[in-house]
Amino acid sequence: MLLAFAREDGAGSPLAPSPVVDALARAGVPVVSTEPDQPRWSGANVGVRVAREREREGFFLDPARPRSDVVADLAPPAEGARLLVAETGGGERALAVTGLERFARCAFQGYAQVVLDARESDLMTELPDAREEGTLIHEALAAAFLATKELWPPRPRPFEAIVARGEAAADAVLERWQGHAPLRAVVRLRVRDAVRAVLRVAIEDETWDFALAEQPFGSRAEEAWPVFVLAAGELRLALRGSIDRVDRAHDAGSLRVIDYKRSKSTVTASASGLGETALQVPLYARVASRALGVPGTGAYMPTQARDVGPGNKPSAKAAARMEELVAPVSGGFTKIEQRALAIVASARAGLLVPIPASEAECRLCDVSGGCRKPRFAMAPAEDGEEEQGSAPSGG
Secondary structure (H helix, E strand, O other): OOEEEEOEOOOOOEOOOOHHHHHHHHOOOOEEEEOOOOOOOOHHHHHHHHHHHHHHHHHHHOOOOOOEOOOEEOOOOHHHHHHHHHHHHHOOOOEEHHHHHHHHHOHHHHHHHHHOOOOOOOOOOOOOOHHHHHHHHHHHHHHHHHHOHHHOOOOOOOHHHHHHHHHHHHHHHHHHOOOOOHHHHHHHHHHHHHHHHHHHHHHHOOOEEEEEEEEEEOOOOOOOEOOEEEEEOOEEEEEEEEEEEEEEEOOOOOEEEEEEEOOHHHHHHHHHOEOOOEOHHHHHHHHHHHHHOOOEEEEEEEOOHHHOOHHHOOOHHHHHHHHHHHOEOHHHOEHHHHHHHHHHHHHHOOEEOOOOOOOHHHHHOOOOOOOOOOOOOOOOOOOOOOOOOOOOOOO
């Protein structure tokens, strides 16, 4: 056995051998001291890197946002272009609808997370984060609705039977959940309250009957619907995802998809960006319509118990916008399908502009700093500024 270690780090500072090295050396294991690898950058390469970094940061310091092949308008070579096509649903692997939304919110964020697979490390803590709690709520709600599926069509509905059976199914999910700390017990109570509230609102709405929960499409699951494919000439987009809930109208003539959100404020934010940065509900409605053969609509629904109730139905404006997005227009496409094609066309052309649709995205971005945006940056120029994420839409 030969154990090697460095005496200096890359900056030339001394490094003390670890206790393991000392122990092995005392035991007679041969130890060889090595010098750290020298940087492989030549002077010319360092100059190019410095110039690029200055240009990337300078992009945000100039309110005109000057685009170039270094920032925002990459014009990828042939190999890079093929990679962009493959990673954005143009190849064998379908693009997740959530990934498409990332490109809609910020093209650079979409590139970093979808193409480069950049993610923030998940840290396990005593209290589950919003993502973990949201996953648990989704699983508990799916179990509650699936356990009561045959109880939804009858009129009048057996209110108490649905609530009792649904809560029991949700409790079974919570029992399997690995979390016994006191703080996690609080989350369990919140999840149970959310399930009860969502069930009660659904029972009171007799226009719709529950049909499906966590319905996948474009995956290898046995129950999954096919990949959702959009094609316009040479532009092809394959999408995959999972629909939180599908309801059928009591007369079976239409359907709606429900996408759960954490709170009323999150629902409001999604509704305000409907069709621009919020794409899931209208696209899921199109997926379900194609699979089930009836017209579809959809809505976002909060899951926090305090936000759930008859008074929190989608606004008339949001409902009208949904109808507009899923109605066929030119070329046989709907507006939401045109929007989806426009987003990927722009990304595949290398228009990966690091300017989000909303500045709030930068505060929550998992790849914050990857675009080299400084903490304080000039506001983009308003006069003559191009529309972000622009690519001609159409069939």
